Amino acid sequence: MFSKRLKLLRLNKNLSQKNLATYLNISPSTIGMYEQGRRQPDQETLQKLANYFNVNIDYLLGRTNNPVPLDSSDNNINHNKEIDQKINDLIKEVEKTDGLMFSGGPMDEPTREVLLKMLRTTKDMAEKMNENNKK
Structure with a gap:
């Protein structure tokens, strides 16, 4: 699930693997391996990805279909x-x-x-x- 979600998020932002890799300070081939499901990111990289795409880690990992971070300022504004x-x-x-x-x-x-x-x-x-x- 992670591989599919990462690729869709990246494509929705019109990012190349190289651009995303530069932001994460990793190689483009590592992004390719993530998207092929051949490698999993460490916790720090997961957090960077979640922050970059403004989604929660559980969404990236496929444990929820709600991409919105729990502490999103949008959520706090909408409560009222x-x-x-x-x-x-x-x-x-x-x-x-x-x-x-x-x-x-x-x-x-x-x-x-x-x-x-x-x-x-x-x-x-x-x-x-x-x-x-x-x-």
Whole structure:
């Protein structure tokens, strides 16, 4: 899983193996071996990769499908938003972002459309239920 995630993250940033290797201060062939699953990085390199791509290590290793670091400042900012605003933000993010990942792989267009429809329906249903509960 690590090899696939590393390669997808690198490609999504339009980075060459050489550029990533330069940032990590390792050889490009080491990046190639990581992406082929022939070698695993040490803890320090994993942390550098997680920081560089702004994902958590568990995501890199395939132990979670949530790439967002637990201490992300975005998470802390979002705690005070109302859920309807969070859903609106998520809808906008899904609409505008190319190369989204879902269940460890790239999300195809039909899946994206179903996800958007479900998010909008969920928001509409919650609004109606909330209105009915206020009466």
